Amino acid sequence: MERDINEKAEELFYIQKSFPMKVFRKRGQILFNDFYLMLDEEVWPQLQYLAKMNGDTNIRIADISQFKKRLWKTKRKCKIFSIPISMNANDYINILDEKGIIVESEKVIWFSSSANWGIWAERSWDISALFSRLITNDFYDWVSLNEDIIELIQDKKVKGKKDENIKILRSNYM
Numbered sequence: 001m002e003r004d005i006n007e008k009a010e011e012l013f014y015i016q017k018s019f020p021m022k023v024f025r026k027r028g029q030i031l032f033n034d035f036y037l038m039l040d041e042e043v044w045p046q047l048q049y050l051a052k053m054n055g056d057t058n059i060r061i062a063d064i065s066q067f068k069k070r071l072w073k074t075k076r077k078c079k080i081f082s083i084p085i086s087m088n089a090n091d092y093i094n095i096l097d098e099k100g101i102i103v104e105s106e107k108v109i110w111f112s113s114s115a116n117w118g119i120w121a122e123r124s125w126d127i128s129a130l131f132s133r134l135i136t137n138d139f140y141d142w143v144s145l146n147e148d149i150i151e152l153i154q155d156k157k158v159k160g161k162k163d164e165n166i167k168i169l170r171s172n173y174m
Contacts (some may be wrong), residue, residue: 012111012118015064020169023120028133030173031142032149038121038128039102041089046139051085056112058082065106126152145173
């Protein structure tokens with residue numbers, strides 16, 4: 001089972017990458033939002049809807065901050081867990097807190113068994129990106145990469161090369 005979860009994650013994401021590089025393997029709609037939205041209970045109904053739209057009953061979450069390819073495949077030391085979409089928003093936040101996602105994690109992914117959607121969030125960039133194979137306008141607070149999203153990261157010195165990294169991010173996602 002855990003091997004299947006890892007394979008689904010690798011089917012969706014370039015696990016070893018980071019922003020500003022392309023982090024999604026599949027083609028589809030990519031929308032952006034604030035990193036901290038993913039750590040707020042207001043996102044839970046959106047995640048439930050996304051999962052239901054794709055016939056998923058669980059949402060997988062993995063802390064890939066300390067990703068090591070050899071551990072991912074063999075020892076599975078990555079913080080990865082699955083939560084049912086039947087949970088409420090408060091339970092969602094409590095689980096993120098218990099697993100150390102809220103305070104400790106730098107890079108986190110959300111995905112499902114359908115592999116039709118996934119979310120990549122990076123704390124140092126202050127952004128999260130939603131990939132969906134289904135084009136939808138249902139995520140009104142998620143937007144294509146635009147100047148508002150760039151402003152979220154504009155004041156951060158991302159990996160020491162802010163202007164160059166923003167240029168790469170734009171070329172990969174605009």
